[in-house]
Amino acid sequence: MGRLSLRFAALGYLTLILIGPLVMMVWRTAEDVDGAWTAISDPDTLSAFKLTLMVTAIAVVVNTVFGIVCALVIVRGDIRGRGFLNAFVDLPLSLSPVIVGFSLLTLYGLDGWLGWFQRNGYEILFATPSIVLATIFVTLPFVVREVVPTLREVGTEQEQAAETLGASGWQTFWRITLPCIRWAVIYGVVLTAARGIGEFGAVAVVSGNFAGETQTATLRVEDAYQFAYGNYAPAYGISFVLAATAVIILVAMILLQPKESRH
Amino acid sequence: MGFVTTFLLIIVVLPIAAIASRATDLGWSGFWQVVSSPEAVSALKLTLLMSTLAVLTTAVFGTIIAWVLVRDSFAGKSVVNAIIDLPFALPTIVAGLVIMALYGPQTPIDFTVNGHHFDANVTFTRGAIYVALLFVTLPFVVRSVQPVLMELDTELEEAARSLGASEFATFRRVVLPSILPGILSGVAMAFARAVGEIGAIVLIAGNLPFKTEVASIYLFHRISQDPEGSAAVAVVLLLISFAVLLGIGALRWHVTRHERG
Numbered sequence: 001m002g003r004l005s006l007r008f009a010a011l012g013y014l015t016l017i018l019i020g021p022l023v024m025m026v027w028r029t030a031e032d033v034d035g036a037w038t039a040i041s042d043p044d045t046l047s048a049f050k051l052t053l054m055v056t057a058i059a060v061v062v063n064t065v066f067g068i069v070c071a072l073v074i075v076r077g078d079i080r081g082r083g084f085l086n087a088f089v090d091l092p093l094s095l096s097p098v099i100v101g102f103s104l105l106t107l108y109g110l111d112g113w114l115g116w117f118q119r120n121g122y123e124i125l126f127a128t129p130s131i132v133l134a135t136i137f138v139t140l141p142f143v144v145r146e147v148v149p150t151l152r153e154v155g156t157e158q159e160q161a162a163e164t165l166g167a168s169g170w171q172t173f174w175r176i177t178l179p180c181i182r183w184a185v186i187y188g189v190v191l192t193a194a195r196g197i198g199e200f201g202a203v204a205v206v207s208g209n210f211a212g213e214t215q216t217a218t219l220r221v222e223d224a225y226q227f228a229y230g231n232y233a234p235a236y237g238i239s240f241v242l243a244a245t246a247v248i249i250l251v252a253m254i255l256l257q258p259k260e261s262r263h
Numbered sequence: 264m265g266f267v268t269t270f271l272l273i274i275v276v277l278p279i280a281a282i283a284s285r286a287t288d289l290g291w292s293g294f295w296q297v298v299s300s301p302e303a304v305s306a307l308k309l310t311l312l313m314s315t316l317a318v319l320t321t322a323v324f325g326t327i328i329a330w331v332l333v334r335d336s337f338a339g340k341s342v343v344n345a346i347i348d349l350p351f352a353l354p355t356i357v358a359g360l361v362i363m364a365l366y367g368p369q370t371p372i373d374f375t376v377n378g379h380h381f382d383a384n385v386t387f388t389r390g391a392i393y394v395a396l397l398f399v400t401l402p403f404v405v406r407s408v409q410p411v412l413m414e415l416d417t418e419l420e421e422a423a424r425s426l427g428a429s430e431f432a433t434f435r436r437v438v439l440p441s442i443l444p445g446i447l448s449g450v451a452m453a454f455a456r457a458v459g460e461i462g463a464i465v466l467i468a469g470n471l472p473f474k475t476e477v478a479s480i481y482l483f484h485r486i487s488q489d490p491e492g493s494a495a496v497a498v499v500l501l502l503i504s505f506a507v508l509l510g511i512g513a514l515r516w517h518v519t520r521h522e523r524g
Binding site for chain 1: 349497
């Protein structure tokens, strides 16, 4: 096979599977801009975007803290089972989001092991806490995955030097370790945010999907599609906003990548 | 360490254990009755079949795309390289709508040749599941093969060619063995992803039982009415995920046995 036929195969495939559908999606949104805008500026849609952003922000903060600590344990910890931990952290990537949502439903349901909360009026399911828990679950691996290899590469020489010079554990972490891994952390945060904003299956199971209350942006898209009655402008409009967000995230990833490899 | 264990216990282990425990409520015969019911078996079979077909396609074209991105040069290559990650960044429900824009009703690919009508509208067919899975699994193989190809020394290939090996023989004997672990790890992640996919499929497949209902959507429809039965099917899906990851891990271990000595 020649170089040209391979190039043709690669670009042809990408056109059919990726580029063509994307162009058509933009085209369909542009066909009814007014309809799309009405759907985007609907109070329930705005509330869905707000909820998605808030949930994603919480998941990012929680998983950044967890991710850094977990990566430190995997790379530096002197305990047995580090290899197991390293493999275990990847588990959410290979689980169906529906199972993730269902597992929370089972655990926090009225007759679940942690059903106490739901029974006593501390609503977790069909409320924001379950959406947050589901999003934390599915985005768990990203910061860990990015920080572990960087931490391995950096080594411990600088940290040891700092400790020899009398720095406390915290000082060493803030002044030496964190600056060394910051690009990996940021890259992990970007991936966490992208996945958090886009999560559908797990959130669909636990949120209750009440418009204006527990409906996230992706659930809003599904709703707009299911109740379209032939008018798909709202679904395409809200999707377009999410797709534009994804493109911005992608550009951020590309801008961060060269800095990462400079280490 | 205590923090990490406690966090994982509360966020991941307890919920999964709760499902497993709920599934045991049925007892062995009850469990078997649910997972061997015709609709559940049909959904599980369809999921495995479509995931296998999609991942095989992704493996072939992903490898070609990775090769073209590393070895070829043409105008706009960096843009093409950048958009490969888009299926990772795009919400899956939006991915479903993106697929629908080209392969849904009113598809622009619609023509008649010699009285034979052809159009690319795949809505409510298994073709819809296939296309949606091709979209979401695209980056996995490309991104796991690309770095390996970059590291690969072209001298070996030149040596093979100068000794009279054909292009195909060079690829099969020299390039493929080096990139195979990369392909397999991409395939493993893509397969796990495909088996669990719901967002990209749910709008376009129609979710007709026995026809276009995949396991995750079967589960999704059943959770509120039949928690015990759903837990049983969820356990089967969990076991499939574990088995695939273990299987491919073992295969990768086998492939890299020479490097490890």
